[in-house]
Amino acid sequence: MESLSLRKFSVIHKGLNYFPFSINTTWEANSAVALYGPSGTGRTSWLLSIGGLMSPSTGEVFIEGRGGQRPLKPRDIGVGPIRDLIPLFPTLTIEEHIKMHIRLFRAGSIKQRTHQLLQNWRLETVKDQRVMDVNRHLRMRAGIAVALAHQPHLLLLDDPEEGMTGSEWQHLWADLSETIAQYSMILITTTMREETVKLCSHHLDFSQTTEAHP
Amino acid sequence: MNIWTVTRTEWLRIFRDKITRLSLIAVIFVPLLYSGLYLYAFWDPYGSLEHLPVALVNEDAGGSKDGKTVQYGKDFVKSMKEDIQLDWHETDNNTAMQGVKGDTYYLVVRVPKDFTEDILSVEGDHPRSAQLNFTLNEGKNYITTQISKRLEGQIREKVSNEFTKEYVQNLLDIVGQSKGGINEAASAANQLADGVEELNDGIQKLKKGTDEASAATKQFTKGTSQLKTGLDKLADGLTKLDKEVSKLMGAAKNTQSQIQGSKKIKQFQTQLATAQKTFDQLQRIEGNIRRDLESLPENYPKLSSDSSYQEVMDQTKEWEDTSENLKTPLDQMENRLPTLLSTAATSGLSQVNQLTSSIHKLAQGANKLEKGADELDTGAKKLDKGMQKLSAGINDLAKGSKKLAAGNRQLGKKLSQAVANSKSPSDKLAPVFAEPVKTKEIRLFPVSQYGTGLAPYFLPLSLWVGSVMTFFVVPIYDARWKLAPHPPSITALGKYLALLPIGLLQALITGLVIHQGLGLPLKSTLAFYGFLMIIAWMSISIIGFLIIACGNGLGRLLSIVVLLLQLISSGGTFPVELLPSSVQAIHPFLPMTYAVNGLRDVIALDNPAGIRNSSLALLAFWLFTLCGWLFFQRRQFRPQDINNPT
Numbered sequence: 044m045e046s047l048s049l050r051k052f053s054v055i056h057k058g059l060n061y062f063p064f065s066i067n068t069t070w071e072a073n074s075a076v077a078l079y080g081p082s083g084t085g086r087t088s089w090l091l092s093i094g095g096l097m098s099p100s101t102g103e104v105f106i107e108g109r110g111g112q113r114p115l116k117p118r119d120i121g122v123g124p125i126r127d128l129i130p131l132f133p134t135l136t137i138e139e140h141i142k143m144h145i146r147l148f149r150a151g152s153i154k155q156r157t158h159q160l161l162q163n164w165r166l167e168t169v170k171d172q173r174v175m176d177v178n179r180h181l182r183m184r185a186g187i188a189v190a191l192a193h194q195p196h197l198l199l200l201d202d203p204e205e206g207m208t209g210s211e212w213q214h215l216w217a218d219l220s221e222t223i224a225q226y227s228m229i230l231i232t233t234t235m236r237e238e239t240v241k242l243c244s245h246h247l248d249f250s251q252t253t254e255a256h257p
Numbered sequence: 258m259n260i261w262t263v264t265r266t267e268w269l270r271i272f273r274d275k276i277t278r279l280s281l282i283a284v285i286f287v288p289l290l291y292s293g294l295y296l297y298a299f300w301d302p303y304g305s306l307e308h309l310p311v312a313l314v315n316e317d318a319g320g321s322k323d324g325k326t327v328q329y330g331k332d333f334v335k336s337m338k339e340d341i342q343l344d345w346h347e348t349d350n351n352t353a354m355q356g357v358k359g360d361t362y363y364l365v366v367r368v369p370k371d372f373t374e375d376i377l378s379v380e381g382d383h384p385r386s387a388q389l390n391f392t393l394n395e396g397k398n399y400i401t402t403q404i405s406k407r408l409e410g411q412i413r414e415k416v417s418n419e420f421t422k423e424y425v426q427n428l429l430d431i432v433g434q435s436k437g438g439i440n441e442a443a444s445a446a447n448q449l450a451d452g453v454e455e456l457n458d459g460i461q462k463l464k465k466g467t468d469e470a471s472a473a474t475k476q477f478t479k480g481t482s483q484l485k486t487g488l489d490k491l492a493d494g495l496t497k498l499d500k501e502v503s504k505l506m507g508a509a510k511n512t513q514s515q516i517q518g519s520k521k522i523k524q525f526q527t528q529l530a531t532a533q534k535t536f537d538q539l540q541r542i543e544g545n546i547r548r549d550l551e552s553l554p555e556n557y558p559k560l561s562s563d564s565s566y567q568e569v570m571d572q573t574k575e576w577e578d579t580s581e582n583l584k585t586p587l588d589q590m591e592n593r594l595p596t597l598l599s600t601a602a603t604s605g606l607s608q609v610n611q612l613t614s615s616i617h618k619l620a621q622g623a624n625k626l627e628k629g630a631d632e633l634d635t636g637a638k639k640l641d642k643g644m645q646k647l648s649a650g651i652n653d654l655a656k657g658s659k660k661l662a663a664g665n666r667q668l669g670k671k672l673s674q675a676v677a678n679s680k681s682p683s684d685k686l687a688p689v690f691a692e693p694v695k696t697k698e699i700r701l702f703p704v705s706q707y708g709t710g711l712a713p714y715f716l717p718l719s720l721w722v723g724s725v726m727t728f729f730v731v732p733i734y735d736a737r738w739k740l741a742p743h744p745p746s747i748t749a750l751g752k753y754l755a756l757l758p759i760g761l762l763q764a765l766i767t768g769l770v771i772h773q774g775l776g777l778p779l780k781s782t783l784a785f786y787g788f789l790m791i792i793a794w795m796s797i798s799i800i801g802f803l804i805i806a807c808g809n810g811l812g813r814l815l816s817i818v819v820l821l822l823q824l825i826s827s828g829g830t831f832p833v834e835l836l837p838s839s840v841q842a843i844h845p846f847l848p849m850t851y852a853v854n855g856l857r858d859v860i861a862l863d864n865p866a867g868i869r870n871s872s873l874a875l876l877a878f879w880l881f882t883l884c885g886w887l888f889f890q891r892r893q894f895r896p897q898d899i900n901n902p903t
Contacts, residue, residue, distance in 0.1 A: 056896050087899055088896060088899055091894055091899075095893075096739060096740075096893055096894055097893055097894045097895070097896070098893055116742075117740070117741070117742045118742050122740050128736055128894070128898065128899060129736045129737050129739070129740065130737070131737070132266070132270050132735070132737065134269075134270045134271075134273040134274040134277065135266070135269055135270055135273060136273065139266075139269055139273075143262060143265075143266050143269075146258075146259075146262045147259055147262055147741045147742060147743070148742055173273055173274075193742075
């Protein structure tokens with residue numbers, strides 16, 4: 044993938060006056076995009092819509108590469124855990140989760156890929172622990188490892204820094220940066236944490252979104 | 258392949274959590290708990306009636322029969338205790354009534370004071386029915402009331418048969434004593450038949466005599482006809498003679514004036530000879546008639562006393578006397594005529610006058626005789642007709658006497674047979690009379706226990722409840738599966754496959770315990786377990802479809818509503834024909850109808866065609882809802898999913 048293009052893209056929900064209302068943009072590969080703004084401003088809906096998991100109100104999303112332009116496929120995206128909406132299966136171990144994902148996407152040797160992911164995301168020591176039994180930081184790491192199991196072009200993370208200490212987030216971002224540098228573009232939603240926004244190459248500011256008045 | 262990954266992952270999710278594991282085990286046993294406990298508790302309640310407390314109150318004062326004291330109430334109480342398995346409590350009426358109003362007794366059976374007297378009254382002039390009082394407390398327990406009513410019928414039938422047997426025994430003893438009388442009657446009937454046969458012989462003789470009398474009467478009638486003809490001729494002849502004599506008188510008168518003419522005298526003599534000849538002929542005819550008349554009584558003796566006959570005979574005699582008196586002067590006149598003519602024409606004329614007068618009287622007598630002969634002829638004809646009727650009557654009498662003899666013979670035979678047939682002793686006949694008709698129940702596919710009858714109803718019901726509970730343990734919505742690269746129907750199918758072992762275990766464990774533990778009799782064991790498996794898997798499919806199509810809340814609610822509709826419409830308890838028409842209308846459209854019918858076929862009826870049809874119906878419900886479940890899957894999220902994640 045060389046870039047991700049959004050054409051006249053908008054997600055409008057009843058009850059919200061969105062800002063931005065509609066965008067035309069292209070994000071190059073190996074970049075990080077921050078959708079920032081407070082909770083309830085539609086960031087997650089935009090995230091899912093860009094990833095093709097929800098229908099946008101208008102517009103289209105394309106992947107542009109050597110073969111030209113094409114719509115996103117499920118295999119093109121990896122979605123990290125979204126609290127309450129797309130959590131990891133809490134009773135599966137981290138290793139089982141990764142293996143399941145590799146099997147579903149037929150993403151190469153299960154054993155090797157699992158080992159690689161566990162190692163990359165510093166999860167070897169907790170691989171046999173159930174998701175529900177590890178802390179939020181490890182759970183996010185496990186979620187990212189699972190999301191990257193099939194090596195997607197686009198990684199979607201919803202508030203990845205939530206509940207983490209500054210140190211934890213810095214370590215996680217460092218690992219994410221390596222991943223971005225290798226093969227993926229990353230879209231994250233975040234609150235008004237300035238350091239996160241500064242780390243990203245592109246921003247979509249949802250802070251101006253207000254509740255609609257009848 | 259992904260289907261198996263989904264299925265495997267779902268099982269891992271369950272087994273990695275202790276609470277989910279325990280919940281799942283509980284869910285697997287839910288159908289067993291539901292149907293097993295119920296069927297265990299009510300497997301054979303009618304087999305435990307010896308624990309049902311029933312009060313027995315005997316107030317019977319007894320009575321007297323054939324000089325001996327009898328107490329049928331006491332006998333009844335003893336019989337009930339021995340023959341009907343209940344928890345009998347002999348007590349007084351007040352205690353019994355308080356007990357049935359309270360919690361002590363479910364039924365009170367009371368024998369009233371005049372029970373024996375009423376039974377004995379059958380042999381008196383004012384027979385009465387004996388009474389037994391059953392007191393139920395329907396408000397306390399309806400089912401017990403039904404059981405009590407069944408017992409009431411059983412007791413009533415037993416008591417009625419017992420006493421009817423006794424009545425009939427008495428009657429048959431009396432009939433037995435009358436056998437001698439019947440024998441005598443048979444003998445008398447035979448004697449009567451002998452007498453009638455003798456009577457018939459006499460009638461035959463009488464008939465023969467009557468026939469002879471009838472033949473004689475015919476001859477008599479013929480004779481009277483001949484007599485009548487002869488008298489007719491006699492009357493005609495006398496009339497002619499009267500006319501001739503009248504002419505002779507005229508000639509005599511002329512003779513006086515013409516005495517000298519010999520030619521006229523000769524003419525007179527010729528006429529006189531003619532008259533004499535006619536007179537002789539008359540006398541001969543009269544002689545024949547008289548002989549005929551005299552011979553009649555020989556053939557018919559009763560004629561001698563007949564007044565008409567006597568009158569005819571008297572007339573004949575008078576006429577004969579008169580003709581005899583006439584004959585002499587007529588002969589003298591012929592002989593003396595020449596002298597008389599020559600000497601005393603005048604005195605001759607006088608004699609002619611006398612002759613004329615006598616002949617005239619004779620003619621009158623002949624007319625009277627002819628009239629009498631007419632009456633005799635008419636009477637003889639009536640007599641002949643009467644004899645013919647008499648003969649015909651005797652014929653009928655002969656036939657009737659033959660029939661009477663045959664009838665009496667048959668009566669004697671039948672009476673003898675009746676006596677012979679009544680050789681059976683009264684103690685064998687009495688039970689038959691007491692219970693002349695016994696019902697024979699042919700049970701094609703006997704179901705001996707209450708639980709066996711209810712199992713086809715409770716098993717599908719419990720498997721449905723088990724399926725509803727399964728979806729409380731195994732979540733059907735998992736948004737994470739939307740991230741999978743395959744179509745959502747693959748995920749749905751994988752999830753469904755993950756649920757099948759749960760349904761299978763529910764069916765097998767429930768079936769095994771009901772079959773082996775409670776002893777449910779089966780016509781086809783393999784079909785039973787297979788059918789339970791189909792019901793379980795179909796129930797999961799239907800409920801899963803409802804939840805997918807309508808959402809978690811509404812889907813589960815609908816599954817309970819469908820359960821309730823199936824409870825009332827499946828015909829598991831009362832026949833569907835007895836249900837309201839609205840319930841009958843939904844009967845064919847709900848799967849439990851076919852589950853119940855199919856299980857009945859498997860458990861009791863051994864009906865392969867029924868099993869096949871029910872299985873096909875269940876498979877149709879199964880496949881239809883499974884397809885719906887797969888079809889209603891969504892790949893993408895909706896905005897409301899974000900705000901209200903499931």
